[in-house]
Amino acid sequence: MGASKTADYTLIQTDLARYCKALSHPARVAILQLLLERKTCICGDIVEDLPIAQSTVSQHLKELKQSGLIKGEIDGTSVCYCIDESEWIKATQLLRTFFDGFELNRNTCC
Amino acid sequence: MGASKTADYTLIQTDLARYCKALSHPARVAILQLLLERKTCICGDIVEDLPIAQSTVSQHLKELKQSGLIKGEIDGTSVCYCIDESEWIKATQLLRTFFDGFELNRNTCC
DNA sequence: CATATTAATCGCAATATTACGATAAAAGGA
DNA sequence: TCCTTTTATCGTAATATTGCGATTAATATG
Numbered sequence: 001m002g003a004s005k006t007a008d009y010t011l012i013q014t015d016l017a018r019y020c021k022a023l024s025h026p027a028r029v030a031i032l033q034l035l036l037e038r039k040t041c042i043c044g045d046i047v048e049d050l051p052i053a054q055s056t057v058s059q060h061l062k063e064l065k066q067s068g069l070i071k072g073e074i075d076g077t078s079v080c081y082c083i084d085e086s087e088w089i090k091a092t093q094l095l096r097t098f099f100d101g102f103e104l105n106r107n108t109c110c
Numbered sequence: 111m112g113a114s115k116t117a118d119y120t121l122i123q124t125d126l127a128r129y130c131k132a133l134s135h136p137a138r139v140a141i142l143q144l145l146l147e148r149k150t151c152i153c154g155d156i157v158e159d160l161p162i163a164q165s166t167v168s169q170h171l172k173e174l175k176q177s178g179l180i181k182g183e184i185d186g187t188s189v190c191y192c193i194d195e196s197e198w199i200k201a202t203q204l205l206r207t208f209f210d211g212f213e214l215n216r217n218t219c220c
Numbered sequence: 221c222a223t224a225t226t227a228a229t230c231g232c233a234a235t236a237t238t239a240c241g242a243t244a245a246a247a248g249g250a
Numbered sequence: 251t252c253c254t255t256t257t258a259t260c261g262t263a264a265t266a267t268t269g270c271g272a273t274t275a276a277t278a279t280g
Contacts, residue, residue, distance in 0.1 A: 164227075168227060171227090
């Protein structure tokens with residue numbers, strides 16, 4: 001494959017891309033919605049709610065953790081997953097600023 | 111690979127995932143920023159601005175078109191790309207609603 | 221008409237993603 | 251201690267993504 005180093009893009013661009021990549025699969029969107037809606041966020045509940053295997057859910061949870069949007073806390077044999085507040089707010093603000101760029105600068109060239 | 115049909119997820123989940131997938135690469139974020147900032151949005155200008163080859167830019171533009179977020183209009187030998195207003199607004203609203211879910215329902219279970 | 225210019229597409233390679241079942245690891249309960 | 255429960259990881263396969271150079275197609279321009 002080709003190069004395209006991280007340095008070729010701004011921090012905002014790579015951050016935005018990272019958060020969006022986390023949300024780029026419907027299963028991960030569904031997981032985040034569950035975490036937003038529920039009081040408890042045990043991994044097992046997520047597995048029951050999704051139409052995919054436990055190992056696949058675990059993989060998606062790992063990716064969400066790596067994106068920073070969620071964190072997991074071990075509680076006995078189970079793991080409690082939650083939204084990471086500061087990262088969530090950061091993502092919210094980045095996306096808001098990005099999408100607001102349209103209202104601020106309506107270019108109707110085509 | 112496994113199954114995971116589209117029907118397994120809600121329309122909102124797949125729409126959100128589709129828009130976010132479009133934004134999941136820094137080059138595509140950069141392209142969208144260019145389209146937001148500039149009056150003209152000729153493909154060649156985008157190619158000049160990005161650190162990747164013309165064919166690769168063309169591929170990213172194709173993906174952005176498929177996501178619905180942009181549209182292209184042929185103008186002689188060149189192509190003018192623009193944000194698709196209605197899709198952009200739809201994406202903005204979907205994302206806003208999604209991220210607002212955190213403020214509405216702060217669950218601090220971990 | 222010949223030749224540039226512009227953008228899309230093709231062919232290819234490297235790597236990443238998505239998914240599964242099987243297995244491992246870790247803690248709890250009988 | 252043995253067994254269950256719960257989650258992560260491993261191994262593997264199928265497919266998707268990312269990137270490039272080369273080529274094609276379409277329109278301008280001389």
